[in-house]
Amino acid sequence: MPVERPVLYGYWRSSAAYRVRIALNLKGIDAEHRSVHLVRDGGDQHRAEYRELNPQGLVPLLVDNDGTRLSQSLAILEYLDETRPALPLLPEDPAARGRARAFAQHIASEIHPLDNLRVLKYLVSELGISDDAKLAWYRHWVALGLAALEPQAAELDGAFSLGERPGLVEICLVPQMYNARRFDCDLSAYPALTALDARARELEAFRLAAPEAQADADP
Ligand SMILES: N[C@@H](CCC(=O)N[C@@H](CS)C(=O)NCC(=O)O)C(=O)O
Structure with a gap:
């Protein structure tokens, strides 16, 4: 409709x-x-x-x-x-488009599904793992995933993935970093990702999209 x-x-x-x-x-x-x-x-x-x-x-x-x-x-x-x-959210050059998509998919397909709410719930309620073990699981997959992405972020050398503008790369990175901070993951080994995330979060489009800025956010 x-x-x-x-x-x-x-x-x-x-x-x-x-x-x-x-x-x-x-x-x-x-x-x-x-x-x-x-x-x-x-x-x-x-x-x-x-x-x-x-x-x-x-x-x-x-x-x-x-x-x-x-x-x-x-x-x-x-x-x-x-x-x-x-x-546009993607670069024009096919190779750069491919790399931006690979970055996004690494987050969306390799990191996020392992740490999704229903997976964490299953680990605790069906498999009986402790909260500490759940946290260790979460942090393990975040660390592995972010380590794989750090070199790509470092290549940007202070720019956004579209040069002057953020695109698909930052759209996927910022929410993933939010999740990582939420679960107290150690981010010290990813300075380029951390810097890219911080640069993007200064922009209004990212500020307005932040979880805390949503009408349904917990007080
Ligand atoms: N691959 C999906 C993932 C969607 C997804 O897992 N959403 C989560 C919230 S981030 C959800 O709805 N979880 C509900 C649940 O686990 O029951 C996408 O990129 O849209």
Whole structure:
């Protein structure tokens, strides 16, 4: 069903939804934000009303003006870039595009799925691991993932991935670094990633997308 403006179903602490919020802001797309509370009463993502919209049972979900419904943050980002090509999120050069996508996928496919809410819940409630072991698991995969990305960030040498502007690389990095800080991961071995994250977070598009700035954020 067509809607007046795009609707983003998300949650303040969801790093995958955070990616889409940043992209919407960078591109100046006015969207309505609807909260899917991932924790309260077992999680709204499991409710039938939401499953009907998104059978994958995860956030984010984007519903575009014409009724197009899309899940998976990276698919949404590419869709937004293709339907609103002004201020592109990817570099023009095919090799640079490939490298930006590889960076993003390393976060979205190699780090994030291992540390997702439902995985952590399963480790604790089904496999009975302790909170300390859960934290060790979390930090292990973050450390492995960030170590692999540090050289690519160092090559940027103080610039953004699109030169003057941030793009897909920063859109995926900033929410991942937020998660890492949230779980007190030691970031001292990743100075280039830390600096790139800090540079991006100074920009309004990133500030407005930050978890704490969302209407559904815990007080
Ligand atoms: N690969 C998906 C990941 C989506 C995802 O895992 N979302 C999390 C929040 S960051 C979620 O909805 N978790 C709900 C749950 O684990 O039950 C994407 O990039 O959109």
